[in-house]
Amino acid sequence: MAIKGTIIIDTELCKGCELCVLACPQKGLVLSDKINLKGYRVVELYMDNCTGCVNCALVCPDSAITVYREKKAQAV
Amino acid sequence: MAIKGTIIIDTELCKGCELCVLACPQKGLVLSDKINLKGYRVVELYMDNCTGCVNCALVCPDSAITVYREKKAQAV
């Protein structure tokens, strides 16, 4: 299995543009039904196959995503 | 002998820039001692070897020169 990672989405920053969804090679993200205070539907990670590849965070226009990734050393 | 020509210089238009002098392949023009009403020394044709090549008139910035040239037919 690939190196394991995860992300945290700041749902108050998210505007539901779905660009992260498009960018995720694992197809792990999806637009949820949750609506934030600004009235946007927000994205969430719905699979736990995240590799921490950072792609989603890179393309997120609203800096809503922080990415964590298991360290090589720890993975051993 | 080459086809014969001549020019008329409107000395009130001439500003004595000598660009015609530079352009004349026959070296037939020269800055004279005459001063026109605007105070410029003016150019004159001092040799009668003019071929009517038009060069002087083409480069004259002040449209001071009219060129005449013997017609081919007449020259025969």
Add this chain to the structure above:
Amino acid sequence: MEQFLINPDCMVYDNHPVTLTGEPYHYCPGCGHGVIHKVLMEVVRDLGIQEEVIGVAPVGCSVFAYHYMNVDMQEAAHGRASAVATAIKRVRPQNYVFSYQGDGDLAAIGTAETIHTVNRGENILMVFVNNAIYGMTGGQMAPTSLLGMKTSTSPYGRDAASMGNPIKITELLAQLPGAYYVARHAVHTPNAVRKLSKAFKNAFEYQKLNRGTCFIEVVSNCPSGWKMSPVQSIDWIEKNMLPMFPLGDIKVPDPKTGNPVMVKNN
């Protein structure tokens, strides 16, 4: 497992670089400006030059760039960012200076300032965000709008005969001796973002060496102005923008001499 990961040690992408103020963007969902701001500021963080950078914001959607970029900034009049940046750099050559401008700003009203700034080879970084439209004022035609593109001032589509062709200002500027490093990038994919980041980094490094103007066009999107969803806009970039505005280096320093040379076949 996740819980285990979520600790500072394992963080590989921080959404809060110190070089951003943390203020939420006012941009429309999916707007490229957000990514470009972020990438630029990440580079400033990575190079450790936050204290030395002075930025110039344009009039355009990114007019409030200084609300987000946590560096000293000036808001320039429409089209004049490069003149403002020129002056800042001239009086403070010890600082890094960048301008950030849209296509209306840089390639329409600001054309003269753009050309002459680059021609003088001002030692600044010019970031040119090309979204082929006037975003801020509600989607009017920009100098870079594509042929046939419908905008609020070309409702029947841009027509070359009466409105001219989209202008490739970046290619023009690259011709000027003052241009040191000229490239076109984008933010529509993660890889594009990575390349843009590298380009910004290069630009600041060249600026340190006083080499001349670094000019980086970023092909961006404007879902609102284009009247499509953010996801559709990514597709539209690929299909329509990139054929007209191909990505890549246009003028780069020769690795041996350090002199700028045009990249062939661009």
Add this chain to the structure above:
Amino acid sequence: MEQFLINPDCMVYDNHPVTLTGEPYHYCPGCGHGVIHKVLMEVVRDLGIQEEVIGVAPVGCSVFAYHYMNVDMQEAAHGRASAVATAIKRVRPQNYVFSYQGDGDLAAIGTAETIHTVNRGENILMVFVNNAIYGMTGGQMAPTSLLGMKTSTSPYGRDAASMGNPIKITELLAQLPGAYYVARHAVHTPNAVRKLSKAFKNAFEYQKLNRGTCFIEVVSNCPSGWKMSPVQSIDWIEKNMLPMFPLGDIKVPDPKTGNPVMVKNN
């Protein structure tokens, strides 16, 4: 013999074309503007289009061009001649329209208008008189002033690092799809004048066919601004101007297709 020659039949060069008003020029002795005016108006006469031509004068030494050119004319604000010409042509497409501008006018303050006029491919002739100096205001540095050239605002010589390189705006403009016919000529020799005449003629003919912008740079002299005699200025053109601004066609219609193509090795 001379007497015999001097009759209308034998006149091969008339210094009073009907297209000139006959008013003596206010230009300094030897100034290139005079020749360019004359050549342009001779072409208008030769093509028989005097009644259809509308010209636009710049702010520069040739600001009074309408005193000499016997056609309808407008005097534009400094740098805006091409915008003025654009509008005239747009509202009167049946007329021939030309603008006549200096290097300060066209390539400094008017850069944006110049670029966008050509980019839109306005069906006009733009005549660009490059004398590498601001003649009218007393010899200040122009965008085309040569490196090292001393002017009243570059008294120690133009220095690329702080003032930029002389700009080759004509080459830049040729890159734009709207540019149909682009060439650089001069007036320093009779042959150069003959070529310029031909170029003006071409330009008006293309204008009739609505092909796009015809742009003709004329390398000229400014003895006063250059602080030398007219004769010295001719030599200076050859030695200094032409190496930087080489003469010849830059973009011409392909004889077969009629589409404009860049001339190689220019």
Add this chain to the structure above:
Amino acid sequence: MEKQELKGKEIKLMKGNEALAEAAIRAGLDAYFGYPITPQSEVMEYLTEQIPVRRGLVLQAESEVASINMIYGAAGAGARVMTSSSSPGMSLMQEGISYIASAQLPCLLVNVMRGGPGLGTIQPSQGDYFQAVKGGGHGDYKLFTLAPSTVQEMVDFVFEGFRMAEKYRNPALILADGALGQMMEKVELPAEGEFPHVIPDWATTGKKAGRKQNVITSLFIQPEKMEQINIDLQAKYKAMESEVKSESINTEDADVILVAFGLVARICMKAAELAREKGIKVGVIRPITLFPFPTEVLNTTADRVKKFLVVEMNAGQMVEDVRLSINGKADVQFYGRMGGMIPDPEEILTKLESMMK
């Protein structure tokens, strides 16, 4: 594109900006040149949609500087032309406007003002009064300046503006504010094609054999000549004074007069209604032409009424012209809101009450 028939008279609900654009087409606009800027971009947007299927031409220029010089060129070539912008864009046009005024070219300019100075805000303002009537550009010149207060006047003044511009060979200016551009009201649109335009004989149309060349210029290098041009211009401005227009409402029995132009005049009318309900006799004078300014009516009103309150969306600009008109005969006070804020009738009422104490 296939051209539509000429439109007949119509009654519509329209936005100020669009009504103005529609009026321009109906007034026989030959050409529009402009550059987008909020809050008036709808003018060009409307025209780019309508003109291709109707008549005239519209060109989005590369800047306001280019636009105003295109106006110069097209007007000089005899066309009926218009441009529009908002405050910062108008500032960029000042050199060109001075040229147009000096060359005496008829054209219609529109400034839909927003809050300044600087980039400011896009909210409505009247901060460009001075620029409009004192001359933001260099030298002595005047624009025939109309201040609409309804969407209907946005329509009517397009016609009036062209009429005055062509009558006097002078640029006319419609000075509106952002709210007027954005709001909708009922408008009666005149029929298209009933306001013919003749290409003037001074225009550059090609020097026909029978006549001398036509030249459009503002360059008169001999000061004696330039002074004569100025004397002629001043005489023309004097003549324009006969075209002055204003509206006086309930001034006959008034104890205090509100003076305001544009949309603010209507807010003042509401304030006057409220005041009369409270027993304060308030009249309103609304200058309709800002140049020429209704000096006369203000001056004669001041023979009787001793209190004036000028209300503007700026820091006090027209108030100077009111003071100049009244020349010390009455007390002239000022109430202003700035930076995009619109005064509301109640606050004007409060100010009135404090004046009458």
Add this chain to the structure above:
Amino acid sequence: MEKQELKGKEIKLMKGNEALAEAAIRAGLDAYFGYPITPQSEVMEYLTEQIPVRRGLVLQAESEVASINMIYGAAGAGARVMTSSSSPGMSLMQEGISYIASAQLPCLLVNVMRGGPGLGTIQPSQGDYFQAVKGGGHGDYKLFTLAPSTVQEMVDFVFEGFRMAEKYRNPALILADGALGQMMEKVELPAEGEFPHVIPDWATTGKKAGRKQNVITSLFIQPEKMEQINIDLQAKYKAMESEVKSESINTEDADVILVAFGLVARICMKAAELAREKGIKVGVIRPITLFPFPTEVLNTTADRVKKFLVVEMNAGQMVEDVRLSINGKADVQFYGRMGGMIPDPEEILTKLESMMK
């Protein structure tokens, strides 16, 4: 190039334009940005010759629009900066000036006026008074405006201009005319290096760790905020009134007062001398600061003197401010020459005589 020593105090015969440029260097000018235009090109020419061997920097911009925005950038970065131009060029700067005023940046602007409107003539004029003091750009703002009447004042007001600009964080303007720029007089030049400039803490110099980011902007999109900015600006302009300056000559016993600024004031002084020789008691009031305007001195003088003649090289601009100051208390007449013509003392005398009949 090797840098010269700082210059000491000197007395010289200098052209107005060159004296102004020399004064700027001595006042510690950091940067000049400009574009050539007659009759003030000597300013930049002088600087391009001197600065490389002394200190500061000079850049010939591609236009006046670029120049004024460079001024914005450099002033915002904390430098002591100046630009200069003449009428058409100043018109092009109006948008930028409005931005600078709004962003509250100190800088020195110089307008050496020529005859307009339009391209006009290069002869001297005072036709840009309105543009200078009423605001040629959009929105409500004021420039601290100084009107020199001698070459010495071309020097002194450079210092005064910078002082006011920096004290109030506001652009200052020197409003001169072409003749003043071209003429030579004796000037006393202050020593160089005695007018230190501290980089202000609001300037964009790089966000040092200890402080928040510095931002230079004129954008306040919320109208409430923009209104507050305007209120602050107006308060500042009010405070500037304490800096008002004017010169009164022989007004004590005068029966008529000549009011004029700049060079024309000196012509008026000559006319006053001639008039006194003929027994007409003439005084002269010369506004030195045009904004703030010497309202007070004019108003109190009008308590006693009942005739005023305002003389200007324009169609009547400052006369409005004089009338506003006097507010009907006295008869205010106007005599003007336009388009580059300079009034001579005799014609003013003639006008005075006709007034006193």
Add this chain to the structure above:
Amino acid sequence: MKTEEIIIAGFGGQGVLSMGQMLAYSALIDNKETSWMPSYGPEMRGGTANCVVIVSETRISSPLVSKFDTAIILNQPSMEKFEKAVKPGGSLFYEESTIIQPPMRTDINIYRISALREAERLNKKQVANMVMLGAFLEVKPIVQFESILAALKKVLPERASSSHPNQRTGIVEGERDNF
């Protein structure tokens, strides 16, 4: 009715501007005087939007007023801003689902509308604003029902006209009851 001064306020996407326009159009069709004044600008970018509509039998002086006969409120920030601006004896309509803090005034008539729920029932969320309008007109029939339907065509862009039947239902539903 002599004059009715109405404010309609909510988020940008809720159709407050077009609701106001429909009202103004209908008034025009009814041959009444009318004005529609939008707020535009900064607060609209992803934020709130509002418009003031005046319908009158006489000439309208100020199209801008600060006190209203009716307020139609579609979100919380607007409630905070405009509740206090309703004239004593006036009416306030609000969409229940978006309001956290309901109005507290006792000197005005308050109508709590479930427009969104109603619209969802019609399977067209976009018609919530029409439901709201219908409810208002039920209480204050200042324009004729036919006029409102005719106005629909004017306001909605060509494309959206396909949803015309739904919009119509929206208004009808709104007029029926649901408060």
Add this chain to the structure above:
Amino acid sequence: MKTEEIIIAGFGGQGVLSMGQMLAYSALIDNKETSWMPSYGPEMRGGTANCVVIVSETRISSPLVSKFDTAIILNQPSMEKFEKAVKPGGSLFYEESTIIQPPMRTDINIYRISALREAERLNKKQVANMVMLGAFLEVKPIVQFESILAALKKVLPERASSSHPNQRTGIVEGERDNF
């Protein structure tokens, strides 16, 4: 002398402006008040040029005057313009070779100078203006001779300074006689 108001007028190339500047410089050196006001602009392009110089022991009000104590005239158009501007009792100096129509006034002192001839005699045409200045100073010694010589250095550009001795001779010659 309390105040001397002088106009110097001629063609552009005749050095009228520098002649005036020299006078002003000398006055400065002499610690007098002085002003130099050139005509600039249109008439200068290949046309005429003039300057007004005032030298005074008291503060100078207007640097522009329309009546002069002295006129120094170097060409015919200037003669036509300025002959009438000399105050009664004032002086008019003119270069004989360039004046077709000599002055006619009888209420002023007229000096006809052969400056050009004199200058040609010195083999330096350019010093004609200096000869003229010398002649004027001979009649009206408003500045000291030493001051004029010192002023020469100031006015003439570095390059022209080489012709300094000649200029000097010019003035001396001018002062000597030749009218």
